[in-house]
Amino acid sequence: MRIRPVLISVLIWSTPVNAQTNPSMAALEAAEMLEQASIALTEADSARDRVKALTETLQAYEAGLTAMRDGLRRAALREAQLTAELQVREQEVAQLLGVLQTIETTAPPVLMLHPSGPLGAARTGMMLSEVTPGLNTQAQDLAADLQEVQTLRQLQQNAANTLTKGLTGVQDARTKLSEAIADRTDLPRRFVEDPVRTAILISSTETLDGFASGLSEISDGEIADTNADIADQKGHIALPTKGVILHRSGETDAAGVTRAGLVLGTRPRALVTSPTAATIRYRGPLLDLGNLVILEPQSGLLFVFSGLQEVYGNTGEVIPEGTPVGLMPGETPGIGAIMSTSGDGTGTDRSETLYIEVREDNSPVDPELWFRTDKDG
Known part of the structure; x- marks a missing residue:
């Protein structure tokens, strides 16, 4: 009875678990996403609408x-889970290998002998025939776990190069996007901002309410009417x-501050x-809100986004849906931070x-009346 070759073949040919449940597949698919983003970045410069192409690339x-x-x-x-499980099963694994080795090295004539005679030998053979599939199953499970650990470790070792390219690419995309927005001249404008009037309004108001109510005063001339209507999108x-x-x-x-947004x-x-x-009704610093942008999707409705580090566009421009209006502050985590903790989910x-x-x-209203917040990203 030779079982050891079966164990060896299982160790060689076993494959990771199903792709949908194997964590390594998520990282491999992410690497493919980063590769596709890299290709898109090289093609964005020749796109007819560079801002749109670079926005999609950055996203x-x-x-x-x-x-x-x-x-x-x-x-x-x-x-970590598999390593812990294998450590717990270390004694079990040693016993399994010991049984397999004993069966393999025992001479066939000895296997045929039994104190109870031929009937006992037959019964023993039947028992072994029932045990052997179980041993093979354990061997296969062990091989799959060992193979998965090796795959996961290899994936993490190879991730550094992928992350380096990805982090460099995202920074390049941000830089090119800023340049493309600054160069853009094809957007319609409802008005041109008067910087002097804007400065006077900022200095004379102490709240967002006061500033918002005076937005009509910051233009150099009349603000064109708009018939835009997004009522059918409310809540979505x-x-x-x-x-x-x-x-x-x-x-x-935590600071005891209650806000309407x-x-x-x-x-x-x-x-x-x-x-x-x-x-874009306003963009820039305001009061204690930092950099913000105020958007007017339709007459009488304002979206205020504050806490930005960089703001894009020009006051008075009419921008399409999905147009970048700013970047959040902070520093993109480096390779070490991503690979050491990778967030906790x-x-x-x-x-x-x-x-x-x-x-x-x-007047401020609950943003969730307009925005869909059931899915966080």
Whole structure:
């Protein structure tokens, strides 16, 4: 009875578990996403609409890095789980190998002998025939676990090069996007901002309410009317960036501050886009809100996004849905941070905060009346 070759062949030919449940597949797919983003970045310069192409490229990089971070985290957890299980099963494994080795090295004539005679030998043979499949199953399970550990470790070792390219690519995409937006001249404008009037308005107001009510005063001339209407999108508009809700409208934060808007936790340097077509009514610093952008999707309705590090576009421009309006502050985590912790899956890597306020006829309303918040990113 020769079983050891079966174990050897299992160790050689065993494959990882199903792709849908294997954490390594998530990281491998993320690497493919980053590769596709790299290709898109090289093609974006020749695109007819560079801003749109670069926006999609940057979002692809962000999605790829997020998926890589999650895949590596899951891979690390899975490797730790398997390693712990194998350590617990170490004695069991040693006994299994001992049994297999004994069966393999015992001379066939001895295997035929039994104190109870031929009947006992027959019974023993029957027992062995029942035990052998179980031993093979254990050997196959062990081989699969060992192979998966090797795959996970190899994946994490190879991830450094992929992450280096991805982090370089996302930075290049941000730089090119900023340049493309600065060079853009084809957007319609409802008005031209008067910087002197804007400065006077900022200095004379102490609240967002006061500033918002005076927005009509910052233009150099009349503000063209608009017939834009997004009423049919109410309650279904996507958030301007992916994140987790930290505070909803009317909730008090740790500092004891209660605001009318909601606070969204985002990853550092996340791209913020206009969720609908809109007019940029204001962009820049204001009061204690930091850099913000105020969008007007339709007459009497304002979306306020504050907490940005960089703001894009020009006041008075009418921008399409999905147009970048800014970048969140912070530093993109380096390779070491991504590979060592890879986040814990609870949103703790969303270290930056975007404040979102919606105003109807210059009165704040719950942003969740307009935005879809059932799915956090």
